[in-house]
Amino acid sequence: AQSVTQLGSHVSVSEGALVLLRCNYSSSVPPYLFWYVQYPNQGLQLLLKYTSAATLVKGINGFEAEFKKSETSFHLTKPSAHMSDAAEYFCAVRTGANSKLTFGKGITLSVRP
Amino acid sequence: KAGVTQTPRYLIKTRGQQVTLSCSPISGHRSVSWYQQTPGQGLQFLFEYFSETQRNKGNFPGRFSGRQFSNSRSEMNVSTLELGDSALYLCASSLGIAGEGGQETQYFGPGTRLLVL
Numbered sequence: 001a002q003s004v005t006q007l008g009s010h011v012s013v014s015e016g017a018l019v020l021l022r023c024n025y026s027s028s029v030p031p032y033l034f035w036y037v038q039y040p041n042q043g044l045q046l047l048l049k050y051t052s053a054a055t056l057v058k059g060i061n062g063f064e065a066e067f068k069k070s071e072t073s074f075h076l077t078k079p080s081a082h083m084s085d086a087a088e089y090f091c092a093v094r095t096g097a098n099s100k101l102t103f104g105k106g107i108t109l110s111v112r113p
Numbered sequence: 114k115a116g117v118t119q120t121p122r123y124l125i126k127t128r129g130q131q132v133t134l135s136c137s138p139i140s141g142h143r144s145v146s147w148y149q150q151t152p153g154q155g156l157q158f159l160f161e162y163f164s165e166t167q168r169n170k171g172n173f174p175g176r177f178s179g180r181q182f183s184n185s186r187s188e189m190n191v192s193t194l195e196l197g198d199s200a201l202y203l204c205a206s207s208l209g210i211a212g213e214g215g216q217e218t219q220y221f222g223p224g225t226r227l228l229v230l
Contacts (some may be wrong), residue, residue, distance in 0.1 A: 043221040043224045044205075099207070100161065101205075
């Protein structure tokens, strides 16, 4: 079975500070990992995805994530937070021939001026 | 290219009624998946359709059903609504299915917010 753990439900950073959102996965087979962002009253927008091509993945809006198999992690980072980054962020995993995405509980990111 | 569209965006129903939600995938996408999002349970997978066939189903009661048409549009139906069915229902489309070399990345619509009174 596959699962995702996102530690903490809320992260607050100052504008211009580093953003680090943690995601750990559990999978018995090589995973495909995704980060999605959800703005209020909207659907999910794909930020980036890991599909085994490269361990450091760059996404939209300056976000990137690094796949670390030894740590079973796929943490999302952004060097400098912007007010517009305030949203809820979801990490998701899928494995093998199953298209089903399993999501973490999500992390709400707040950005202080 | 237009994104995934879902109709209606908002819906209010009463217990015992049934509801049908619609999803139009991105042009050329053949797979549609549905998810339920609630504050308590988070995002949960409902089912996946590809070429008018249900490929995968989540752990939801039989009151939840869906179908896909030849143009890849999909509908989901919930019968005998319960208060606990109040949620944001999200549809996602992908070019293909898992195992097709990267075509399975899912793109989400804005969702239909269902309130059951």
